[in-house]
Amino acid sequence: MRLVARGRGGSRAELARLSGMAPSSVSLRVEELIEAGLLREDGEGASRGGRRPRRLRLHEEAGVVVAADVGTHHVRMSVMDLAGRVVYSHELPGEVADGPEVVTERLRQYAYMTLDQAEVKHLPLLGLGVGMPGPVDPATTRIVAPSRMPGWNEYPVGERLAELMDVRVMVENDANLMAVGEHRNGWPGCENLMAVKVGTGIGCGIIASGRLHRGRGAAGDISHVPVIADTPATCSCGHSDCLEAHASGAALCRTLRTRGFEVEYSRQLVDLVNDGVPEVTTLVRGAGRLAGQVLTPLVNFFNPDVLVLGGGLSAAEPFVAAVRAAIYERCLPLATRGLEIATAVTGRDACMLGAGSLILDEVLASDWVDETLASR
Amino acid sequence: MRLVARGRGGSRAELARLSGMAPSSVSLRVEELIEAGLLREDGEGASRGGRRPRRLRLHEEAGVVVAADVGTHHVRMSVMDLAGRVVYSHELPGEVADGPEVVTERLRQYAYMTLDQAEVKHLPLLGLGVGMPGPVDPATTRIVAPSRMPGWNEYPVGERLAELMDVRVMVENDANLMAVGEHRNGWPGCENLMAVKVGTGIGCGIIASGRLHRGRGAAGDISHVPVIADTPATCSCGHSDCLEAHASGAALCRTLRTRGFEVEYSRQLVDLVNDGVPEVTTLVRGAGRLAGQVLTPLVNFFNPDVLVLGGGLSAAEPFVAAVRAAIYERCLPLATRGLEIATAVTGRDACMLGAGSLILDEVLASDWVDETLASR
DNA sequence: CCAGCTTCATTCGAAATCGAAGATAGCGGC
DNA sequence: GCCGCTATCTTCGATTTCGAATGAAGCTGG
Known part of the structure; x- marks a missing residue:
């Protein structure tokens, strides 16, 4: 799943090469994942001299995540499918200096609004990735010693949002997310x-x-x-x-x-x-x-x-x-x-795309995959 | 093998935890490795509240590697067993400025001399790790653009030594090796x-x-x-x-x-x-x-x-x-x-120990393990 | 000193994985 | 258009790995 999500495994044969598993085992697993509605076949790729590979992609109806880039004066937010493709995206107003309580509540409202406008209310929301303009302790998902975010010190953004929205939440520093976004999407x-x-x-x-x-x-x-x-x-x-x-x-x-x-x-x-x-x-x-x-x-x-x-x-x-x-x-x-x-390469979207990539990684490494497999 | 070599896997149970394999599978593999003479049991460890673990270590008779730290004015050299334990070690004179031909030939002589003095001539020499006081291109094992090593630019140290001694050779910059040595042995x-x-x-x-x-x-x-x-x-x-x-x-x-x-x-x-x-x-x-x-x-x-x-x-x-x-x-x-x-922590030995660690990694990841297993 | 608990290691049937061979499918040259 | 080449994907028996149960061994505390 992770290999397909990162765009590295585009066919069964490629997955076998990258994962080191036998082609036969890969085929079996892929079959299962397709039956569970997590993967789907997506036409055929270009031949490399032999039979054309049958391209694989994550099923876009399996679920979505919301990615947010909280800037100093604005919030950029998008809905992405499991493959990291942006379904809908926009920029909304909002000062981070309004303080943690106001901003987390605003993020919650914005998230539901964005899901609404993206017309994906029927798909399960699997996670929320948030970029913040300050240092984040990855272990606790808390903001630490921010210089331009008065009132945010030690505030448990991740936990609060997880409570408010009842989804998996990932919080990370915006520059780190930019690096991830550019790395995954540009290089x-x-x-x-x-x-x-x-x-x-x-x-x-x-x-x-x-x-x-x-x-x-x-x-x-x-x-x-x-x-x-x-x-x-x-x-x-x-x-x-x-x-x-x-x-x-x-x-x-x-x-x-x-x-x-x-x-x-x-x-x-x-x-x-x-x-x-x-x-x-x-x-x-x-x-x-x-x-x-x-x-x-x-x-x-x-x-x-x-x-x-x-x-x-x-x-x-x-x-x-x-x-x-x-x-x-x-x-x-x-x-x-x-x-x-x-x-x-991805301009102003870099952080947001990075937030999506990281929360997708977490979702795809979580129990959710196994549970979905088991329930079908 | 790698886990045991790095001192991280000291018993079957620990190997199972660290490798993620089932305890039963670990037992089977360990049994094979012991029969092939690559591993050996080494008494019992301390109890953690239950049955005492049977400690495992790499068999010191399975083979040795030579690690060398080429300094500006000297060479430090040692013989290590597969577990990275220093069997014998000494410092010898030698100017790196004497140029690549002289120094590689000197290293060959020193290596055999060291093996002799360590009294391990009956054990197979599995590899040679060398640290050099200049930048090394890891892909080609060549020295590149050295500042204090006239005549060394683009010299293929690794290849030359591999030819001269007919063993696997690893060449790396001395500061990098110091980092590896300290990391493995001190932190x-x-x-x-x-x-x-x-x-x-x-x-x-x-x-x-x-x-x-x-x-x-x-x-x-x-x-x-x-x-x-x-x-x-x-x-x-x-x-x-x-x-x-x-x-x-x-x-x-x-x-x-x-x-x-x-x-x-x-x-x-x-x-x-x-x-x-x-x-x-x-x-x-x-x-x-x-x-x-x-x-x-x-x-x-x-x-x-x-x-x-x-x-x-x-x-x-x-x-x-x-x-x-x-x-x-x-x-x-x-x-x-x-x-x-x-x-x-390891003082002047840090680079040399790092050289040993890296060449051991290479040896343990090489075909040699599988071949030894197959031949018994 | 023995019961209860914990940890370590092995046994053995069940399940997953492998790998070689074969089926499928396209490319390219004659 | 046919044949050889390459690559993808599947089939199926052999092998490996798993996992739950079991045995082994030691600590703890009454």
């Missing part, structure tokens, strides 16, 4: 990937050996690395000259407001850059240079196949160019040889 | 570990999710990260103010020689520190501070359970103290919470 076969999200805040998700690297739960924090900047700035963490205090969307907006611009959101920054306002472009390019300065040692150290740039600021071409330049200038040839530096 | 159960080796050069090995992280082959390079230092220094890589140009044993020795000290090796540096020579102590402490400065963002990013300090300079207490101080001062609480910073 098949890539083993090691870094995804840097520069929006209101700055975060980084890490895929090591094809799996999300969480470390002790806080991995990927790059926002409080000291940078060499022209002007001093104090960060919310108490230290001075953190990357986040200089190069985040929030920091840039703050700077521009002192100069008389009316900017509130990162998106407005990008608009100003696209309008060709020189002062803003210079500022954004500077932010990119600082981000590159921080990323250089990390790229040398981690030596990824792909570096994905996402989040609001990645839509500004000067920002991306400055990051690229900084990395190619100072990284070792051995580290940049074959390194891809790209903006998010 | 059981630890998932994520960084091992920093500061000797003549500077390197870092990474264990992610319990496995050696190689990235695209060059992961763990921290030596060419720019640092903020008092005096300028140009590195062999062409950039200025690399960590290696300021804090490596070679760099410190160079500085001290300009000040009239007669120092050639890192070991002499440590002697001077232990003798309480203030000028040297200050220099070494400064090197530690710079290393800490570079490691701080990496610890935030990777968020390991353990940071191991090894290599010659780690024997100097002021160096270690300075690294610790720098990391605790500037790292996020979330990253240092529960972080262990320790000097190598």
